[in-house]
Amino acid sequence: MFDKVLIANRGEIALRIIAACRELGAKTVAVYSTVDRDALHVELADEAICIGEARSSHSYLSVPAIISAAEIADVDAIHPGYGFLAEDARFAEICRDCGIRFVGPSAEAIRLMGDKARARRAAAAAGIPVMPGSEEPLGSAAEASALAAEVGLPVILKAAAGGGGRGMRVVRDLGEIEGAFRRASAEAGAAFGSGQVYLEKYVERPRHIEFQVLADERGKVVSVGERECSIQRRHQKLLEEAPANGMSAESRARAGEVLARALASIGYSNAGTVEFLMDESGDLHFIEMNARIQVEHPVTEAVSGIDLVRAQLLLAAGEPLEAAVPGPVEVRGCAIECRVNAEDPRTFLPSAGRIERYVPPGGPGIRVDSAAYSGWHVQPHYDSLIAKVTAFGATRPDAIRRMKRALSMFVVEGVKTSIPLHRRILESKPFLDGRYDTRFIEEMGL
Amino acid sequence: MPLSNEDRESIEAVADILSRKGLAELEFERDGLRIRVARGGAAVAPAATQVQAPPAAAAGDPAEADESALLIESPMVGTFYVASSPDAEPFVSAGDRVRKGQVVCIIEAMKLMNEIESEHEGVLAECLVENAQGVEFGQALFRIGVG
Secondary structure, eight states: OOSEEEEOOOHHHHHHHHHHHHHHTOEEEEEEEGGGTTOHHHHHSSEEEEEEOSSGGGTTTOHHHHHHHHHHHTOSEEEOOSSTTTTOHHHHHHHHHTTOEESSSOHHHHHHHHSHHHHHHHHHHTTOOBOSBOSSOOOOHHHHHHHHHHHOSOEEEEEEEEETTEEEEEEOSGGGHHHHHHHHHHHHHHHHSOOOEEEEEOOSSOEEEEEEEEEOTTSOEEEEEEEEEEEEETTEEEEEEESOTTOOHHHHHHHHHHHHHHHHHHTOOEEEEEEEEEOTTSOEEEEEEEOSOOTTHHHHHHHHOOOHHHHHHHHHTTOOHHHHOOSOOOOOSEEEEEEEESBOTTTOOBOOEEOSEEEOOOSTTEEEEEOOOTTOEEOTTSOOEEEEEEEEESSHHHHHHHHHHHHHTOEEESSOOSHHHHHHHHHOHHHHHTOOOTTHHHHTTO | OOOOHHHHHHHHHHHHHHHHHTOSEEEEEETTEEEEEEOOSSOOOOGGGOOOOOTTTOOSOTTHHHHTEEEEEOSSSEEEESSSSTTSOOSOOTTOEEOTTOEEEEEEETTEEEEEEOSSOEEEEEEOSOTTOEEOTTOEEEEEEOO
16 A cells, blocks of 8 residues: 555545545645645645645646645655546646556546547447447538438437537437538537537436446456436536436446446546436436546445445555455445535525534434535635535435435535525425436426 | 945855844944844844844834845745755855845756746845755745845
């Protein structure tokens, strides 16, 4: 194992990594920006180094600052957490060149998964089901029309260079496809400087299901089960649960086997998450792979009993998969995570400021991951996550009961939080029935 | 009027005494030359060793001592070097007059040697960091007196 690990992150994930390092007997080095001087990760790490100004580009995203800090602190490894430099292939490469272990996949794997079109091709080639559609940008309106007839309607046209919903067009009638293609192409050209458009089968009511994987550097891969993350607002996950509603042990095992084989053939190592879109008939279609630890990893830890961050550190240190996952993976019970953000629960606008009083819940089956405390300032420079509350129960109703109880006993004063929104979700019928999809928040009438 | 070598030596001598005795401020006057060296912050001399300037020569408010001491802070995290190479002379030493924009040290970050320039004008009172020591962003490197 490593003697000393630098944590290139802040907030709750930095504390989560400190916790895993402490259990493994590794010393920790926190880095921080000038506004995070009073942050808990700075206090609780063995050493702390100020690396720059508040702006992320001058601190948590500054490769030279973080590498210099790693060098003066003389660490063996850097854990990037999630966000910031976690999926920066160049950073992983620089770590390697500097003789520092990057806790994550190889730079090559990060680069592959970062390029959505290449990742999709690699997934398909390795046997992971992908959404039917065009592998390459469409050449003409006629081609679009022929392909739409082949995969079946509805379809979606997407700008190759697009994002955030721009340059997207759903087509439900074959007669509209040629016109839609010309408009999408023109729009994409104007907005992104490239008129390239892809076509994909469109799912009206998709669910977001993702599989957690762990892999060592000797080609051994295991799936640690799935999470359901369909409760989203503008592609931001608000509540996640494991297992996914209605997922049978057989389907889980089958998907896990496909993923293990595919990722071994790609040469993936460390932790990762394969995101799928599940259609109305329950079929999974690959969306992308996140080459890092996810925010919502605690739900998987709760139902599998596997410490994923500890696993990441062991695997990055070259340990075999058995060191991180000693026996066969078993999914037991149900876990739900609520992401408590400092934001107005109605307008979703961030609510930065001083937390006057902070009393987190506890008790049976409740885990809180947070870097907040009474008197702490929610910084406007970074994301607005205050705490992740994870409830575990033998059954889903048990987990829901515990989550409701925990949120009703969570005191946060001074800033507005999303707790009222979470409490409404936990009372809603589709959620209680375990029958919901990514249109859940929109249909709640917020 | 430019500083003569003789002036420089006098200033250095005064700064040396200030530094050795752990004084906060020291003023010296001879033949129309008045040298006042000060450092701000916590360093306060024990009363027994305090050197009092003659009342006639005392100028300004005593509080000025703190205000007149400025810090040069590290603009980056890295390793601090006093000179351009292990054999070279330090860029600056205590007692030197420092101009704005003058190179005062090097901070190495990711194998790049970054020349750090003074943002202030004045007399270098103290170097606060050991050679080849790691420094963080915003760490005070030098104290400059501008009295």
